[in-house]
Amino acid sequence: MRKLLMVRYGEIYLKGLNRPYFLKALVNRVKEAAKPFGGKVWLHDARVFVSDMNDFDACMERVRKVFGVHSVCPAIEMEKENFDAICEQADLMMKDVHGTFKVEARRADKRYFMDSPTINKKLGEYVLERNEDHLKVDVHHPEHILSVEIRDQAYLYCQVYMAVGGMPVGTGGKAALLLSGGIDSPVAGYMIAKRGVQLVSIHYHSFPYTSEFAKQKVLDLGKILSEYCCGMKVYVVPFTEIQMEIHEKCPEDYTTLIMRRYMMRIAERIAKKEGALALITGESVGQVASQTMEALNATNSVVSMPVFRPLIGFDKSDIMDYARKIGTYETSCLPYEDCCTVFTPKHPATKPKADKIKEGEDKLDQEALIEKAVENAEIVLL
C-alpha cells in the first residue's frame, strides 16, 4: 500500500490514432514537473501516476500547472484482491469527513470478482456502520465522494483537485510572444501556451528611458509563465536607438504606430530564427489608439506570419481577472514604465494613412536598425 498522485488528462481523450503522441508529451511534461521533487512518473491504463516525491503537496501543486492535466487526486494504491483491507482503508479515509457521502466504484478490470454496484453497496455499508455519528449516505447530491478505481491495483481517493486543462506544451508547435510588462501580454501568452504551443518571448527595452527594474519585471513575468510553459527563453531587444530615430524623423502622431511596426518586424525576424510560426500579442480592439481596426491593420501588414491576438474581444476587466487567476496580475501592476510609454505622442493617429506611414519610414534605415537590434538582443533562459 502506498500514497501516490493520480493524474487525469482531459482533451487528449478526444484524440484518435495520434493519442499516443499526445500522451507521450504529457508524460514528459509531468516528468519535468515532478523532477525537482524526485517523483517517479508513469502512464498506465489511461492515468498518469506520480509516486515517491519528497514533498507530496508541493509536487501536486506543480503538476496542477501542467497543460494537458485535467485534475489530480491524492490516492491510496492497494492490492485489489484483499477487499477487507480496502474496507478498512476506506473507513480510515472517512473518519474525519462530516456530512453526506456516497461510494463511487469504477471497475476498469472487468474480471474483478465484484461489479461496481456491489462494491458501492458493501463499502458504503462498511463505512456507514462505523461512522454513523458524522456521516449519512446521499447517492444523489453527496457532499463527499469516496472513489474506488479497480485497475491492476485498487485506488482509493476522496479529493479531486482541478488542474489547468489544455494540451501538453510542445504538441502545438512554437510561437513568439511579444511580452511587455503590462497585464495583457502574459495572459495572451498563457492562453496560446495552454493549447500546447511552446513560447519564446520577445521584450523591447529602452534603456535608460526604461529602467533595469522594468526589465526585471518582465523577466519576473516570464518566470511565472515558465512554470506553465516548461521553461522560457526571453529575447531582450535594445529598442532605444529605433525609438530615438522614429522620434526625431517621423511625424509625431505616427510615432507609436511606426514603433509598433518595428516591433512586429523584429519579432518576425527572431521568430524565424527560432523556428516559431506565429506571433502573439496582448492587443484587444479599442483598448488604446494603436488598437483600432485601422492601426491593427497597419501593424499587421508588415509581417507575413500569422499574428494571434487571443484577447482581441476581451474587456480589460476580464483580462485582469484572468491575470489574477494565473498569478501574473500583481507583478504586472508594479509601476515600472514600458517603452510604449516613452515618447508617447499627445494625439496618436487612430486612423493612420499608408502614405504618411511610408513618408515617415522612408527616412529610416530599416534593415540596419532591425539587424542591429536582433544582433544585440540579450537572451535570458528562465
Ligand code: ATP
Ligand atoms: P500590455 O498590458 O500587454 O502591455 P497594453 O494595453 O499596454 O498591453 P500596448 O502597450 O499597446 O498595450 O501593447 C500592445 C501589445 O504589444 C502588448 O500586449 C504586447 O504584446 C506588445 N508590446 C507592447 N510593448 C511591448 C514591449 N516593450 N515589448 C514587447 N512587446 C510589447
Ligand code: MG
Ligand atoms: Mg504595454
